[in-house]
Amino acid sequence: MYNIEKTYNPKSINSLLEAMEESGTEGKIIAGGTDVVVKLIDGAINTKVLIDVSAIKEMQFIREVEGKIQIGAGTTFSEIEDHNLFEGRIKGLKEGAMEVGSPQIRNAGTIGGNICNASPAADIVPPLLALNAKVVLQSKEGLRKMNLEDFFMGKGKVDLAVGEFLYYVEFEQINHAQGLGFEKLGPRKALAISKICTAVFIELDQDLIVQDIRIANGSLGPNSLREREVEKILKGEKLTAELKEKAQRAFKDVINHRLKGRSGVAFKEEAIRGVFNSALEKSIKRALI
Ligand SMILES: Cc1cc2nc3c(=O)[nH]c(=O)nc-3n(C[C@H](O)[C@H](O)[C@H](O)COP(=O)(O)OP(=O)(O)OC[C@H]3O[C@@H](n4cnc5c(N)ncnc54)[C@H](O)[C@@H]3O)c2cc1C
Numbered sequence: 001m002y003n004i005e006k007t008y009n010p011k012s013i014n015s016l017l018e019a020m021e022e023s024g025t026e027g028k029i030i031a032g033g034t035d036v037v038v039k040l041i042d043g044a045i046n047t048k049v050l051i052d053v054s055a056i057k058e059m060q061f062i063r064e065v066e067g068k069i070q071i072g073a074g075t076t077f078s079e080i081e082d083h084n085l086f087e088g089r090i091k092g093l094k095e096g097a098m099e100v101g102s103p104q105i106r107n108a109g110t111i112g113g114n115i116c117n118a119s120p121a122a123d124i125v126p127p128l129l130a131l132n133a134k135v136v137l138q139s140k141e142g143l144r145k146m147n148l149e150d151f152f153m154g155k156g157k158v159d160l161a162v163g164e165f166l167y168y169v170e171f172e173q174i175n176h177a178q179g180l181g182f183e184k185l186g187p188r189k190a191l192a193i194s195k196i197c198t199a200v201f202i203e204l205d206q207d208l209i210v211q212d213i214r215i216a217n218g219s220l221g222p223n224s225l226r227e228r229e230v231e232k233i234l235k236g237e238k239l240t241a242e243l244k245e246k247a248q249r250a251f252k253d254v255i256n257h258r259l260k261g262r263s264g265v266a267f268k269e270e271a272i273r274g275v276f277n278s279a280l281e282k283s284i285k286r287a288l289i
Contacts, residue, residue, distance in 0.1 A: 001202040002040040005048040013058050013167075017140050018049065020163045022051045029165060030054075031074060032108035034101070035117040048191035059112070059167065067173050070136075073112025073166040077124070081106065089286045092180030092199055096127040099184045099197065116149070117160050118223060125141070125224040126184050126199035129216035131171040154225035177211075178203045179289070180280025181274045184218075196255075198275050200283040207279075215251075215276075220258050229254055230243045246278065251276045255285050 008019035008027070020027055028047035030036045039045045059074030062083050068149055069085065077097040080086060086094035098121050100114070115121045115135065128148055135151050137144045140163060148169065151159050160166070168243060174180060174184050184197035196219045203212040213234045215227040230251045237243050257270050 002043070002046065004040075004050055005053040006050075008049070008051045009055060009057050010051065010053065011057075013056060013074075013138065016053060016056060016165065017138075017163070020050050020165065020204040021140065023051065027051050027164055028178050029116075029283040032076065033038060033109040034105050034109040035113055035119075040113075053112075053165070054106025063269040064173060068170050068188060069173050070168050070170045072168045073110060075111050076107035077111070078103070079110065079112075080124075081183055082146060086282070087173075089289060090131075091176045091286065092182035092201075092282065093124075093127045093131070093184040095282075096124045096184075096197070096199065099123045099182075101175075111169065115169070116160065116166055117156055118152055118154075118156050119133050120155060120221060120223055121195060121219045122224060123184065123197055123218065125158055126197055127209075128169060128171065129203040129224055129226055130180060130214045131174070132201075132214060133169050133171040134171055136167045138167040145170075149226065155222040157168040157204060170279075174201070175204065177287055179283040181286065183278040183282070185271050185275045195271055196275055198279040200276075202280070202283040202287050203260070204239065204284070204287045210234045210237055210239055217255070227251065227254060239284065241279075243275075247280070248273050 001015050010016040010019050015232045028050055030052050032049045042140045056074055059072045061072040062075060062085060063070050076201045077100045079095040081094055100109060111124055114124045114171060134145050135148050139161060153159055165241055180201050185195060199216045202210060203213040213231050215230050217227060218224040230247055231249050232248050251271050252269055256269060
């Protein structure tokens with residue numbers, strides 16, 4: 001059973017930094033609490049000091065700054081779902097947010113919590129990886145920016161120093177001829193198999209040559225990851241039915257290799273192919289809007 005001895009409720013980033021300094025390695029940030037509370041109850045963490053960041057308005061924003069979209073770590077999935085910035089070409093991000101749990105979980109759960117919890121099944125992470133997002137970290141020393149991909153250090157681990165927190169994520173606004181697609185297969189889709197989610201970012205030129213492609217998967221490794229072998233097959237090539245077929249086969253082979261030894265692989269193969277195909281087709285459709 002958990003035993004919380006002290007709670008901080010900072011209302012600003014400055015007070016958060018002070019609370020973090022005062023509590024040192026003992027302090028544990030709690031945002032929406034949808035992961036932390038479960039872990040406290042299960043005994044998976046045994047912190048005695050909680051720092052509740054849910055009242056810090058400075059961490060709750062969605063804004064566009066010089067062609068970049070910035071999302072504060074304290075932004076909930078419902079806020080992403082409701083924001084008109086995530087319609088059209090970039091809708092894959094909204095689709096990722098909409099796949100998280102139930103409406104109650106989406107009202108409380110934050111993008112910062114999803115990232116910092118570092119679960120391989122974090123739904124917002126594959127679309128962010130496909131967008132080549134960066135994380136902006138804050139400590140008393142100032143800001144530190146790094147690729148989201150490099151922030152993950154294995155299951156449940158991120159590159160955060162003591163006294164440092166995730167302030168916001170940032171990525172380039174997507175442009176004409178670019179599109180982001182997302183698809184998820186999992187318990188919410190009433191299929192009792194391990195869930196998998198895939199995000200695809202694509203840029204096409206007028207001759208349908210793939211100028212850029214980024215593919216990211218969730219639930220298949222210690223953290224979500226990019227599928228560079230499959231990206232290589234598509235990049236620089238004309239998007240024909242044959243090329244898509246080749247990419248689908250390569251995708252299936254890569255995943256198969258990773259799932260080796262797990263039960264039900266043959267069934268999963270077809271499902272995985274379908275998830276990739278759907279995310280890819282959505283990205284293409286949006287790039288051609
Ligand atoms: C019933 C249920 C269903 C769920 N379904 C899904 C699902 O379908 N898909 C999915 O992806 N997730 C799901 N989750 C998991 C969870 O809701 C998400 O991971 C959510 O985004 C966590 O956000 P939070 O704000 O609640 O994080 P919290 O629980 O408050 O924190 C999570 C972790 O992040 C750290 N943290 C939070 N904010 C910061 C910050 N700004 N800087 C540094 N560290 C920080 C905390 O210290 C903690 O380690 C589910 C959870 C439940 C209980």
